[in-house]
Amino acid sequence: MSSIEIPLRQPFNLAESLASGQAFRWRRKGRAFTGVVCGHLLTLRQQGDTLLAASPDLPDDALAALVPSYFRLDDDLSAIYEELRQDPRAWTAIQANWGLRLLRQDPWEALATFICSSASNIPRITRNVATLCRRYGERVSLNGTAWRAFPSPGALSDAGARALWRAGLGYRADYLADTARSIASGEIDLSALRQADYASAKKELLRLPGVGVKVADCALLFSLEKLNAFPVDRWVLRAVQDWYFEGGHVTEKQIHQWAEERFGPHAGYAQQYLFHQRRTEGRGATPTE
DNA sequence: CCACGGCCTGATTC
């Protein structure tokens, strides 16, 4: 068991970041959060400008590398705030959710969970993912509660579509099983997409069943280093319509074009703040309708 | 390129 203290020199809000709909496996007990990151059990707690991290199986140095990477502490969030500040709506959302970080997740876990997310809701997604881990994930810790890692592509591929269906995934079971098989067979190398540019990485992901534009953008933003990705889900669609287009009709394609021009290389951060703002405060700033 | 309907499921609404 190792534990470390990480000094926080930038805006950082642990609870906001872990509950912002990017990851679905964190469990809160008081002020502490426990979850599994890249196969390692972690417990985290924020005390002001210090992040306390503990892990039963990682040495100190590995823990000191993993946690800052997961929370993207290498991103200069203050500088990104300054960029986005010129947009009043984005700035409002930032102020209301100060310290919310994008997470750097495992690519397979991010892709798989967002395949599970389609036309679903957070409680159900959380439950589905928990079931998958319980049934097909490798045991992570020996003491106390039996935590499980997110199942590998091979494990879900071997399980098969019928079993995933019985795990409660509904029609997403076929998509997930087929995509797991493609990844397990090496047909597509997710890690390699980290180095690829946004357009070609997205094109690769779109070949996979169950992966459309929105799911691909989530995987690109939350795990594949594409901070310009701007996932458009129902919440973001409504937020952009109401806050930037006076409630008028806008297609998803138009939004992507618009986001690129308006927010540039860090559009993904803008998206995350607008998304979270919309979810937590409703339409808020729109008086009419 | 855009619009539309179907799709597992479960919670909420009318």
Place this chain on the structure above:
DNA sequence: AGAATCAGGCCGT
């Protein structure tokens, strides 16, 4: 109460 509706979409037409 039982039928719509909606939920962090994708896919085929």
